[in-house]
Amino acid sequence: MARTPSLRKLRYFVAVAESGKVTQAAVDLNVSQSSITTGVREIEEELGVKLFDRQAQGMLLTREGTRFLQQVRHVFQAVDEAFDSTRVHSPTLTGRLELAMSYTVAGYFLPPLLAQFQRRYPGVEVRLHEAPRPVIQAGLKNATFDLAIMLVSNLEPDTPLETHLLIRSPRRLWVGSHHPLLERRQVGLEDVAQEPYIMLNVDEAEQTALKYWAPSGLAPRTLFSTSSVEAVRSLVANGAGISILSDMVYRPWSLEGRRIEHIDLSDPIPTMDVGLAWDAGRGLTPTAQAFHDALIEAMAVG
Incomplete structure (x- = not known):
């Protein structure tokens, strides 16, 4: 009977798939390159398919690898949901969160993280606003938005916003x-x-x-x-x-x-840097603070 790859090996696979390089995946996960290489090879052997084309430019997903990546992401989503449904939630936290985001964040970064937050804090109503950077900055300043997830690499150095970097995307x-x-x-x-x-x-x-x-x-x-x-x-x-x-x-x-x-x-x-941003003078509302903390936790675990 074929063995099922461990979650640890699956994380190695996802890290290589997302970065395209074993060296970067090792840095991201704080493990050795040999551990990453061995883990990915063992998954390929267990599945009996080639997941990556190994080229001078890096590790490129094959068609089978792309399909497998989609399934693995479903696995990690199911694990997150299992933990979220079991852990003690915060039923006392209620209210509204006015969350702004840029186009790229809305389509390629936020959805799974938002779903995880909503499962953890069902009493918080999250209202989403997609907007360009100048509108987001103005909205944070005049309290139209409580918090934003945006391309913080696009912000000017003297912007009056507090930020927290989430990822750097090459x-x-x-x-x-x-x-x-x-x-x-x-x-x-x-x-x-x-x-x-x-x-x-x-x-x-x-x-x-x-x-x-x-x-x-x-x-x-x-x-x-x-x-x-x-x-x-x-x-x-x-x-x-x-x-x-x-x-x-x-x-x-x-x-x-x-x-x-x-x-x-x-x-x-x-790099294209994605992060949280909020008005430095007003600080964070309770719902914004909860979202801020949950997102940082999710990124650290992921």
Whole structure:
């Protein structure tokens, strides 16, 4: 009878799948690289399928690996739900939480964390607001919003907000599965500038991109600018262009089932940082404090 992989090994697999590198997964989980490598290999042996393509650019999920990742995430969600349903909740905490978020956070980060909070604090009514950064900042200042989850890397250094960093998501180059840049030992912005570029323009992505392009004296040759991550994904996968986006929104397959690869760039590219933000002068309401603490706990455990 085949053995079931332990939750520890499954965490190793998820960490490698999300970071694309054994070295980064080892850092994230504070374990040795050999433990990660052995754990992933043992899962593949137990399943009898190849979960990763091991390439110079890193560990890339196979089609089977992508499907397995989705199932593993369901497993961890079920574990979270089991703990949440058993642990002592806070029935005395009631009230409303006005929670603001940016587009990227709403689609690619918040949903499972929000569901976990709502299970733990059923007496708290969470009202969600998706808005651009300037609106979020103004709303935190005038008490329209109690708390925000946003791209704190987009904030100006002198912003009057308190913040707590949750994750740093590296940005990498996205290319189609047969793109010639995959054959290069090193790829930089100079190489990217020669290719048609698909520019994402939500959450100030275009302004951020132009800032890190500026020191090189180069600029992307933008073929198409869009607010849709799925449009970027499809255009890249079908060979229409390339793009630099964060790992948080990376998926190895387009909606049509075409493969997307990602490449580490030799030029310094800033990470996309997601964090909590609130008005420094007002502090946190009880419901906002509960959400703040629950999110930090969830990220530490995850």
